[in-house]
Amino acid sequence: MKDLKVKNYLFQAIDRTIMETILDKETAKGIWDSMKQKYQGSTKVKRAQLQALRREFEILGMKEGEKVNEYFSRTLTIANKMKAHGERMEQLVIIEKILRSMTSKYDYVVCSIEESNNLTTMTIDELQRSLLVHEQRMIGHSSGSGEEQVLKVALED
Incomplete structure (x- = not known):
């Protein structure tokens, strides 16, 4: 029964x-x-999968034009898969990976974050929030001020 x-x-x-x-x-x-x-797979299969994930994590980098949230999502997906396969993924490792693999337009931001924060106590969420703020500023600066936008629209007409 x-x-x-x-x-x-x-x-x-x-x-x-x-x-x-x-x-x-x-x-x-x-x-x-x-x-x-x-x-579940055998131990050999798991090891092979973990090796492939490690390689993917190593070569991972932010793509040109990719948004911060998209890059974090790709990075954390791989990190979580690695954790599921038994890899011990410290937040610091993920934070350092993200910082060193951002596109060059974030160089000054990365430098600022590394200089002004203790990375060993920083969380992934704090890093993401900080990078999102900078991304929004870059978008705001690239689109210009409101007056510039009105002028651009007027000139196009």
């Missing part, structure tokens, strides 16, 4: 496409073992 209950819970939690591959299993343990083998 317990086995039947557990099988029922498993069937409710498993996607239909995956369920088709385990319907032949007679016990909850059989289902569990099959799923574990298919999706």
